[in-house]
Amino acid sequence: MNRLLLAVVAAGFALGVAGCGEQAEVTVYKQGKYQGKPDKDPWDNDQFKSDKNAWEKSVKARNLSQNEYVRITGN
Secondary structure (H helix, E strand, O other), X not given: OHHHHHHHHHHHHHHHHHHOOOOOOOOOEEXXXXXXXXXXXXXXXXXXXXXXXXXXXXXXXXXXXXXXXXHHHOO
């Protein structure tokens, strides 16, 4: 019984100490240079096939559908 209690206390202490440790941060940014994947234009995808005008029309249509005044009056 005494050994079991000691083992449980030791395991709890080990878990507690492990949770307090400081972990090294993984940084993508180093000395002014971004190391991640480069960003593409929003219209450069399969849906719009690099057509900027189609993308702009789609964004404008979406914005109009979110405008309450246009939705209520039906314009």
